[in-house]
Amino acid sequence: MARKNSGKGAGAPQVTTVVVMRLYIAGSAPNSVKAIANLQAICDQHLKNSYRLELIDVCEYPQRALADGVLVTPSLTKVSPGRTANIIGNLSDTGSVMAALGLHTRAAE
Amino acid sequence: MTLDAQLAARSPSKSEAAAAFQTWIRRVVTGAAELRALDDGQLDAIIDPATGNAIMLPAAQVVLHGSRRIVRNAFDALPSGICVLDPTGTVVMTNRAWRAFAVARAGAGLGIGEGGNFLVACRNADAGERVHALAVAVGLRRVLDGSLSQFRRDYACRSPGGNCAFTLIITGPANNASPHVIVTRENVRERKQTRASHGRGRARRNRIVTLARAGTPNRLLASLPARDYARLRGSLEPVTLTYGEILFEPGQPMRHVYFPSDCVVSLLTIVEGHRALEVGLVGREGMVGSRLALGSTQSSVRALVQGTGAAVRIASARFLRAFRESPALQRTMLRFADTLMTQVSQTAVCNCFHVVEERLARWLLMTRERLQTSEFHLTHEFLADMLGVRRVGVTTAASSLQRQKLIRYQRGNIRILDQRGLEAAACACYQQVRIKDPDARSA
Numbered sequence A: 001m002a003r004k005n006s007g008k009g010a011g012a013p014q015v016t017t018v019v020v021m022r023l024y025i026a027g028s029a030p031n032s033v034k035a036i037a038n039l040q041a042i043c044d045q046h047l048k049n050s051y052r053l054e055l056i057d058v059c060e061y062p063q064r065a066l067a068d069g070v071l072v073t074p075s076l077t078k079v080s081p082g083r084t085a086n087i088i089g090n091l092s093d094t095g096s097v098m099a100a101l102g103l104h105t106r107a108a109e
Numbered sequence B: 001m002t003l004d005a006q007l008a009a010r011s012p013s014k015s016e017a018a019a020a021f022q023t024w025i026r027r028v029v030t031g032a033a034e035l036r037a038l039d040d041g042q043l044d045a046i047i048d049p050a051t052g053n054a055i056m057l058p059a060a061q062v063v064l065h066g067s068r069r070i071v072r073n074a075f076d077a078l079p080s081g082i083c084v085l086d087p088t089g090t091v092v093m094t095n096r097a098w099r100a101f102a103v104a105r106a107g108a109g110l111g112i113g114e115g116g117n118f119l120v121a122c123r124n125a126d127a128g129e130r131v132h133a134l135a136v137a138v139g140l141r142r143v144l145d146g147s148l149s150q151f152r153r154d155y156a157c158r159s160p161g162g163n164c165a166f167t168l169i170i171t172g173p174a175n176n177a178s179p180h181v182i183v184t185r186e187n188v189r190e191r192k193q194t195r196a197s198h199g200r201g202r203a204r205r206n207r208i209v210t211l212a213r214a215g216t217p218n219r220l221l222a223s224l225p226a227r228d229y230a231r232l233r234g235s236l237e238p239v240t241l242t243y244g245e246i247l248f249e250p251g252q253p254m255r256h257v258y259f260p261s262d263c264v265v266s267l268l269t270i271v272e273g274h275r276a277l278e279v280g281l282v283g284r285e286g287m288v289g290s291r292l293a294l295g296s297t298q299s300s301v302r303a304l305v306q307g308t309g310a311a312v313r314i315a316s317a318r319f320l321r322a323f324r325e326s327p328a329l330q331r332t333m334l335r336f337a338d339t340l341m342t343q344v345s346q347t348a349v350c351n352c353f354h355v356v357e358e359r360l361a362r363w364l365l366m367t368r369e370r371l372q373t374s375e376f377h378l379t380h381e382f383l384a385d386m387l388g389v390r391r392v393g394v395t396t397a398a399s400s401l402q403r404q405k406l407i408r409y410q411r412g413n414i415r416i417l418d419q420r421g422l423e424a425a426a427c428a429c430y431q432q433v434r435i436k437d438p439d440a441r442s443a
Helices: A030-047 A062-067 A094-101 B003-010 B014-028 B032-039 B058-077 B096-104 B118-123 B127-144 B188-214 B226-233 B290-294 B316-325 B327-353 B356-371 B380-387 B391-403 B419-425 B429-433
Strands: A019-025 A051-057 A075-080 A085-088 B045-047 B054-056 B081-085 B091-094 B150-157 B164-171 B181-187 B237-241 B246-248 B256-260 B264-271 B275-282 B302-307 B309-315 B375-377 B407-410 B413-416
Touching: A019 A030, A030 A051, A030 A094, A030 B058, A062 B045, A075 A094, A085 A094, A085 B032, B054 B058, B058 B096, B081 B096, B091 B096, B096 B181, B118 B127, B127 B150, B127 B164, B127 B181, B226 B316, B226 B327, B237 B256, B256 B264, B256 B316, B264 B356, B275 B302, B275 B327, B275 B356, B275 B380, B290 B316, B290 B327, B302 B356, B309 B316, B316 B327, B327 B356, B327 B429, B356 B375, B356 B380, B356 B391, B356 B413, B356 B419, B356 B429, B380 B391, B391 B407
Parallel strands: A019 A051
Antiparallel strands: A019 A075, A075 A085, B045 B054, B081 B091, B081 B181, B150 B164, B164 B181, B237 B309, B246 B302, B256 B309, B264 B275, B264 B302, B375 B413, B407 B413
16 A cells, blocks of 8 residues: 655654655545545644645646656655655555654654 | 546446456556555545546545535525636536526526626626626626635616615635636625624623613622623522611621612621721622621621612522632622722721821712712711711811811711812822722712
8 A cells, every 4th residue: 555765764753854745635535535634633743833735636637646657546745855755545554654754653663 | 527437338338337447447557555555445536647637436436426416405505696607707506596596587687597607797787787797797807817806796786576686796716726716696685684683682682681780780790791690690689778777797697698789888896895986888889798708607797787778689608609600700709808808907097097087088988989979868976986986076077078168967968069179188098998980989
């Protein structure tokens, strides 16, 4: 379900830089709605205000997704810091999402 | 048209169409993570690389179809007429109220249906409503080009169904994702009726509160929030207190607490079992029995009614219950207890250091504030007891004030002639103990 390319190893759960993400969704389809809620919960708990999230609705902008190499939704792309990482699905697997975002906490381990 | 539908149209049976769709999905989705999410039912849509369109998966389609029905029903249930315009001004969606208006008014009042263009309708409006219609067209163009976020226009027209007046509200796109414009038609008469009915409701509530408090001009009760006053109201009992009546004696339990309306109660300390000295004066600004709020059930003073008048009382147990339950009542009572303590200590100082004439002037002013009248009946003996002096001392002081034309004193009837002059004649203690409420001073 998850594909991650993050090169970061396990370390202290410190967030000092802004995490930039893009979430591709399909309107108000059920998995897209769940993905938004799950990501929001993770961001609120671990990133506070240190993140920037761009929501892209593929029903409105399919070409944008295609140009970014995204073929399925919901799909989350971590743009920065570090390497780009993608995670597919409704983001209910918190550990995988946190690993993809480089948030190595005890919970993720 | 979804890919599922396209395939279904081409395929001889539904099952074959579904199989073909699954085959297409497996051809497009090749990554392990994507396939895992697909098998777990966590995907909503796939983007067709050939056409660049987003194709909804069947499970998502079912849910969205249900959601759209709910939204549509809610849209139709709204009482205001609403239509949605695309960026060219063409009506792409209307609700039931909008359609009903269009049918009833035969197209008057810009009542156009889906597929019609709003700007064209404005241009073609009848002469009777052309001024309004052209103004709406200008506003709509500004909303469409983004120079205005919302436009409102009161609109009146004639139609086969009779004259009608409404307000058109044109609201621009909320975000870049949806370039559509919403037009809302609010019926003016209904809006006015709604406002009037709200106004009537407010006025009625205010009247009820006013009526409920009308019988209790006591300032303490009047200062309570409506909910806290309502808690006490059922237990309040109107009583008439008569001159010379003793409400409490020192050391006796306080069975009731009293809230004077237009009478005055003196708080007297008893010395050597028979001599009394006034230490406090309570009228419509306060209550008699405030020690209950401080945790004591017995009176420490004699409470003697000075002037016949109305009051309300409440049984001590009920008062204590309300006191425990109401933070507002607690604050009010403790504030008054503090005020009374200030008055008692100031009176003690006054009795010790100031001459009888000054003290008499203070006492007359305090009584006037509490009785809300400049004329009252008091004998020399009574005044002597209140001030803790001999009768002759009161006679001398009253004569002096009369000579200065500040009061008139005749056979026990006292009339204050010059309030400002009397204030000047009183000692500085009066400024410390006077009622801070301006209403109470404007007798």
